Amino acid sequence: MLDFLKYFIADTFHFTFNEAFLTKLYSLSLRVLLSIVIIVAVLQVVKYFKKFLRKSFKKLQVDDGIAGFLTSLIGIALYILTGFLIAQSFGVDAASIVALLGSAGVTIGLAIQGSLANLAGGVLILIIKPFKVGDYIIEDTKMNEGTVTEIGLIYTKLVTLDNKTVVLPNGILANSSLVNVTHLPYRMIDMKFDIAYDADVKLAKELIKNVIDNDEAVLTEKPIEIVMESWESSSIRLCARFYVLNPNFRSAKFRVLENVKFSFDENNIEIPYPQVVVHNADK
Secondary structure (H helix, E strand, O other): OHHHHHHHHHHHHOOOOOHHHHHHHHHHHHHHHHHHHHHHHHHHHHHHHHHHHHHHHHHOOOOHHHHHHHHHHHHHHHHHHHHHHHHHHOOOOHHHHHHHHHHHHHHHHHHOHHHHHHHHHHHHHHHHOOOOOOOEEEEOOOOOEEEEEEEOOOEEEEEOOOOOEEEEEHHHHHOOOEEEOOOOOEEEEEEEEEEOOOOOHHHHHHHHHHHHHOOOOEOOOOOOEEEEEEEOOOOEEEEEEEEEEHHHHHHHHHHHHHHHHHHHHHOOOOOOOOOOOOOOOOO
């Protein structure tokens, strides 16, 4: 084979190689050919290995975001390992490769540290699941709130009540407290009603209870409380607490508030304005 290569090159290019150079060229050609074969084989192996991982993650019910991220990460690691082995076969010093990869990793890490923090936050959110798509959340840093429509590896998207899209970095969500409003199936409504000091407190409480009992959204199996909460400067404050299913929260709250007002008006229960009593010191 070596003699054939020697005569072929000499005939084709009219050039004479010494034996040592031709041997090195032959060895390099074999390495290049072997490297191509290894790359093609690795591409196929990684392809089937990724399919196997996706099926395994699906059986284990791993979140799609995490499954995709881990599958891509493992694939990249296998490609880097293959490149490392091929470089070694060409005589590149392993220590030099490791040092180069380390330096590149530090440089890239410093350049995209914010994105890496968001990526880590996204993985934590997908693993721990403090909220899911469809939940209504309130984050405490900027008091953004809305219904979660998308949880990505870098950002989470919310839609507010007035139909605006809020994009939040996952690093912030993973490292600060938040309120998941819709995590539980039901929610308590806490309402305040101010009545005049000369109004009939017992009647007012009965009217409030009657409105709550007759609202179809109220969960009657849950406790219903109607109490006197405090004495304000110009009114007595009554408090009503009752439970509804989460999807009915806003509509039930508005409906009960309106019906209590109508009931107070029909029964002459006064809702006072803020008042200030002024005494004339000369009299």
